[in-house]
Amino acid sequence: MANCRELIEFLDDYLSNRLDGDVRATFDAHLDACPDCRTYLQTYQQTIHLCRCSMHDTKLPPLPESLVQAILAARSKSA
Amino acid sequence: MCHVSCWRTTIVTVADETALISALRAGEDWAFETLVRTYGGRMLAVARRYMRTEEDAHDVVQDAFLQAFRHIHSFQGHSRLSSWLHRITVNAALMKLRSQRHDAESSIEDLLPVFNEEGHRLQARPAWAETSDELLARAETREIVLESINRLPDDYRTVILLRDIDELDTQEVASLLGVSPGVVKTRLHRARQALRTQLERHLAPEE
Numbered sequence: 001m002a003n004c005r006e007l008i009e010f011l012d013d014y015l016s017n018r019l020d021g022d023v024r025a026t027f028d029a030h031l032d033a034c035p036d037c038r039t040y041l042q043t044y045q046q047t048i049h050l051c052r053c054s055m056h057d058t059k060l061p062p063l064p065e066s067l068v069q070a071i072l073a074a075r076s077k078s079a
Numbered sequence: 080m081c082h083v084s085c086w087r088t089t090i091v092t093v094a095d096e097t098a099l100i101s102a103l104r105a106g107e108d109w110a111f112e113t114l115v116r117t118y119g120g121r122m123l124a125v126a127r128r129y130m131r132t133e134e135d136a137h138d139v140v141q142d143a144f145l146q147a148f149r150h151i152h153s154f155q156g157h158s159r160l161s162s163w164l165h166r167i168t169v170n171a172a173l174m175k176l177r178s179q180r181h182d183a184e185s186s187i188e189d190l191l192p193v194f195n196e197e198g199h200r201l202q203a204r205p206a207w208a209e210t211s212d213e214l215l216a217r218a219e220t221r222e223i224v225l226e227s228i229n230r231l232p233d234d235y236r237t238v239i240l241l242r243d244i245d246e247l248d249t250q251e252v253a254s255l256l257g258v259s260p261g262v263v264k265t266r267l268h269r270a271r272q273a274l275r276t277q278l279e280r281h282l283a284p285e286e
Contacts (some may be wrong), residue, residue: 003198012268036203040192040275043204047275048243049211054224055128055244063119067137071115071144078145 002030007037011044096160103151115144118161122168128240129172131229135179143171169245173255176233185232190273207282214282227277235270242267 007030013019014027031038102110119140126139146167154163193201207214214220228236241252242263253260 004200005194005198008192036200039206043207044275046211047271047278050224051243053215054221060120061123063123068115071141072112074145075111075148
């Protein structure tokens with residue numbers, strides 16, 4: 001059976017279903033027996049979810065008029 | 080509930096976009112202004128994620144637009160204009176970050192899990208007190224998450240933004256950062272673990 005370190009090391013592969021059947025089975029067995037790793041796995045997934053939602057959950061900012069003008073002026077200069 | 084307002088959401092129809100691209104290629108002034116006003120806000124939102132100051136985010140948006148103006152003739156139309164501009168903005172942000180790198184980055188070792196000689200975890204931690212949906216319903220959670228991401232060293236913060244937020248694939252990120260796909264995978268996993276530890280300090284129940 002895998003230990004905690006091995007599970008954590010391959011956690012991303014485990015979650016992405018990139019492990020061979022036998023290896024995956026040893027990690028499944030470890031998770032069945034180890035509540036700490038189950039908690040870690042759950043909070044690792046929560047981290048990704050919170051990160052994704054927090055970053056996307058913002059209103060699009062308006063582009064300041066001064067920046068619009070600066071960009072158009074820079075274009076004229078470089079044209 | 081997570082409502083992802085995707086960058087690639089279209090507010091411009093394909094017909095509008097085709098007409099705009101033709102006008103840009105013809106050098107029409109109105110087209111450049113329309114491009115800036117239509118897509119600028121989205122590009123600023125991307126630039127703000129990568130840069131630590133508003134001034135740097137503005138520089139990135141300006142650099143990205145100038146790149147886009149210069150290369151509009153090579154835009155193939157295989158993707159939407161918004162996706163193309165997104166990619167240019169991310170590139171401009173990475174270049175800016177690269178140019179600002181002076182000191183060695185701080186370590187995240189103390190945010191990674193610790194094991195004994197047999198490979199068993201030394202510090203068992205409790206589950207978080209609330210589900211993700213409950214946490215996201217509170218405005219302060221978003222602040223905590225954003226602050227925690229910003230506390231990560233740039234090498235780790237950047238890979239989280241590219242993979243987990245902008246959802247680029249490993250190969251694409253490797254190519255943008257000039258590292259191997261293996262390095263991207265390792266860095267992303269370490270970054271997520273470090274971020275998890277930082278969030279745990281706020282989100283796990285007091286012992």
